[in-house]
Amino acid sequence: MKSDKVSLSDIAKAAGVSTALVSYVMSGKEKEGRVGQEMANRIREIAKELNYQPNLLAKSLRNGRTNTIGLIIADISNPFFANIAREVEDESRRNGYTIIIGSSDEDADKAWDLMNVLINRQVDGFIIVSSENSGRLVEHLQNIRLPFVLLDRHFPEYNTDFVVTNNAKASHEAGSHLIQNGYRRIGFIAYKSAMFHVKERIRGYQEALQEHGIEPKATWLKEVQFNAIESEIRTAIDELVQTEEPIDAIIFSTYGLAVNGLKYLNELRLRVPEDLGVVSFGQAEVFDLYYCPISYMRQPIDVLGKKAVSMLITRLSGESGEAQHFTVDAQLIARESSRPKV
């Protein structure tokens, strides 16, 4: 085995031809009436013998495309995002693209820095699960004409490609489901955020209650800070529960909130669903293995991931029409945690 470093010109030399020929053969362009059959075979043979590995860097520098996609998510160690990343990874590879993942921790500055690193590495485009205050990022990408698709969250005030779940509808369904099963005083815990998808989830929940003749009390809605989740969720739950008229069910609007919330419910020795019905967003094995399997709104992660990739790739291949929007419904997976009240 050679010590690598075999380049086109090494092959050209060995075959006694020009690098141009080798290049044509190696990139399968011999069909276009460029190279003779014999020559082509000879070159391929030598390439194999020398164990030629193309230098993608040089190739990219030359033709301005890296076949690389930047994926910016909040946190790869969160199972929801990890699953998305996996779908995006597989679908990208299937299309000849490599992805570079970066975690932003829901922090706009980190996301901005990440974006720049990836731009400098000449990614062809981005798939982004945006964090709050990412308007600047979106605008910049549009300004420099770098294709991108927003995944899972989008900004209605910007005209961009996006692939998202119908959050209002999902939340609405979660609320209606609880009501139909006899719950009446339903709390909702979300992150404190001005982001559209968060607001939508809240809206869906409130509308569901109203449509069933229940006036959603302001005190039933709790918004906790992302970076102080452990302490704030305790306060939030305390306030929901330790009152004259405690809630009888709760909707967690993300995976992270659910995990922390359920831990605290355990500490409080509150039983699900006897003391408190539960429906959550997000998905993970936790929900299956909790003593009382948790009902959740299943987001079709595979569809979301695949669609985001294909949408981006369409753009990368030159499509420059209208912004593409793709919205998919979540599916209620009803389990024990929201079973009918007796």
Place this chain on the structure above:
Amino acid sequence: MKSDKVSLSDIAKAAGVSTALVSYVMSGKEKEGRVGQEMANRIREIAKELNYQPNLLAKSLRNGRTNTIGLIIADISNPFFANIAREVEDESRRNGYTIIIGSSDEDADKAWDLMNVLINRQVDGFIIVSSENSGRLVEHLQNIRLPFVLLDRHFPEYNTDFVVTNNAKASHEAGSHLIQNGYRRIGFIAYKSAMFHVKERIRGYQEALQEHGIEPKATWLKEVQFNAIESEIRTAIDELVQTEEPIDAIIFSTYGLAVNGLKYLNELRLRVPEDLGVVSFGQAEVFDLYYCPISYMRQPIDVLGKKAVSMLITRLSGESGEAQHFTVDAQLIARESSRPKV
């Protein structure tokens, strides 16, 4: 905001100097008595004005380093690996490196292909959680002199850098802990694999039993196929439990086995720890939220991740001495699932 595409020569032109000067300034080499103070400032100013973004591709092509690390793991959607990936990502970025992650699904061929893609993209080195039959991969990397560090799993038959948990010891501790708490008939479920870390975990478990005067029965050890886990783990547990002398405790040697196993225990309506004590490897929120918090051997993922990165970076900076080995102990987190028998 400019339409990007600002290159060194644009700045050079604007400043009326050569690209060489700009290059020196932009890479902070003006100190070395190369560039005048005034000129340096002027160039920096113009660069900022034009919003210059260096093309890392060109830089890399020129100097042969991409500042990129390839991370090959089994599956990014498995929380154990996702957490490792996160540590590696953060530590790499802190050192100016970008990582490209690829999932191998424990499949040697996929891992091999992945490796090649990443090599073609000129990664400077690899951090690898190897799969079975990866000998070829290791040998190839050694042949072409591409630095790499094996993480979490290693091959004793190859002399390589590695960062691992002391698996035999961890397993031994898991076994001893159960015995001390009164369990006697302890089953062990592992993946069917010839890999060293798997064998070590089995060995530690068996030795623990023997040292406490318990002869580990062959029937207590179950090995299930990675890609048929759901069905095989049922058979395995059935065989451990539906016998004249059923086991009274079980050790799951990975996160994936634990999750699937616990699900099945739920189906069988077996209670933990009354019917069956449990200790597991891996870690995830599932273990906290199970109705009976699961005892587990906590592997210091942060240490493993950081150490792997720093070990690799040492190599990348030219260190060429002996292979480095780093072994760290797992820590028993004892919870309800293995509490003393009454």
Place this chain on the structure above:
DNA sequence: TTGAAAGCGCTAACAG
């Protein structure tokens, strides 16, 4: 202190 120029490995227009 500064500039000119070679060249990393590859592609593609152009010439033959």
Place this chain on the structure above:
DNA sequence: CTGTTAGCGCTTTCAA
């Protein structure tokens, strides 16, 4: 059918 050559954007040697 095949070869020559001009770069892609950057670093770095050598000369001035």
